[in-house]
Amino acid sequence: MRTRCARLGAVLAAVVALIAAPAVTAAPAQAAEQWNPPTNLVQPLGEVWNHVESTYPDLYGFRNYGWDQVMANKGSVNYCVRWESDAPVSAALRDQIHAALKKQFGKWMAAMVKSNGAGHNAWPYTNVPVNIVGWAVKNRSTLQWTDNSVDIYSGVLDSEDAPQCAPDCGRFFHQDGNYSKCPGGAARHYDQSLWLTKGFQGGAGGDWGQRVGQEYFTSALGQENIHIYLHEVGHTFGLDDFYDWTPTGQCCFLMKAGSAAQITEFDKWMFRDFWRHLKSRYGL
Template sequence: MKLLEIVTLTALYGAATAARTGDDRDLKTDVWAKTLNRRQTTWSPPSELVTPLQEVWDHVSTTYNNGDLLGFTNYGYDILMASNGTLNFCVRWDSDASVTEADRTAIESSLKANVRKWTDQLTGFMGWPFGEVPVSVVGWAVKDKAQLQGSVSGVDVHTTADSAGTPECDPACGRFFHQDNDYSACAGGAARHYDMSLWLTAGMEGGAGGDWGQRVGSEYFLGALDSPHIWLHEFGHTLALDDFYDWTPTGITNFIMNAGSSTTITDFDIWMMRDFWRHIASRFSVRKLKARAIGKFD
């Protein structure tokens, strides 16, 4: 299936319609067996990446959103622009196990560090308006509040469930459900909204990702906090990057978005992300957003 084929995600979010990001083969165990600091300000990929990058762009331009790539408006870049360069996560704890306060702190710290492995590589690039992307966990969804050991001060606890009975963060507070940024029905208002979910499922192998968030195994994520390579791949889908199960671009075989071929984000992954940004940046008022990011606008 293609990255942005429109589907109904009844199993994920009730009857909500979403853009499908990623391939179901991400869910298979057998495809999964350094942070880069190479910031750029202009479109100047290494010569050996020029042709494969063009091949990727040509491919997604014809396959995303039924050939209307720019008609879809909830890519990760859209989410970050709407939130003025911050990311609020809500964790869906899809498990019967309890989770300690220390583990919850570690999960938030992991998200902070691993989001930056992607977004730091946009800093200063072709009008990207944010110097950094602050990350917070603002909520947890659980079957029973008693599963959350220790203090839950400062965190919203959700006990709502989706149509399959799986713990779900309150849709009234979710960006996926309110792309008009109207959080008036959210108990905590806009300040307590979440931009995406981290869905941690007991026993899950593989992953899934899209504009709604990322889903991986709870045991896996807690065991790979420093560098959760499956989650890094799934967050790449949130940033609109495709899967490569059925083809690979000329001369490129090992990169995080080619599931199972790399456990780290590579130069090619970063240049694909930059390529996507440069093609959609014109739809944002980047100058105004950049001023807000440095405190010149209310």
């Protein structure tokens, strides 16, 4: 009888302790991943990502995609304009180039914003400002303005004798974010370069920025889509070329050079898919 009473007392004591204990709130379940491409794009998107995973040598280890740059800056990107040309640049032309650069870069960033104004799949920025912080030129006299709206690097040349902004200020050269030797400090660093080369045909792009012909870019300033530049920005954010294969059901899209002159729905979803596979590195 004493044993039964003792056991009953222990049970009652445990119940009282449980009632008296402070409530513990369970961690909320994470929202389901926001991945809902159109049905007809599911297969080709899967093919693209399988190809990326099998061909990129350091896909997940590489830390200087355009995504990394925007996230490091907390939602913006800084540019240097490399003017590899002897064509004079007026203040008006400079401002037109700046405006076109901001507009075109913004087209890719707009792909990450849903129709309700929210970022797609935890993308944290609905607007990504583009700051042009410097111009690089061989001869200062080529730039026909005297204001100090941008830093000017005259006679700073790379190994191929092309003008460049100071390497001490470039993220490509300082991926650790240490800009202590940059004359203007971190605020005047540049993440990418818009490299405009006289007589250059086609384009090139990577984590360092984009290179296109000087004549091509300046003649396209009034166009809605400067498509070679847009294609190269796709590379900056990790998107691949499609020279030797085409995903199922897709014929014409920007990253398949020469088949489209604007960012298509398929390009947008490839862009979003790259973010989907990288966002965990930012805790998202």
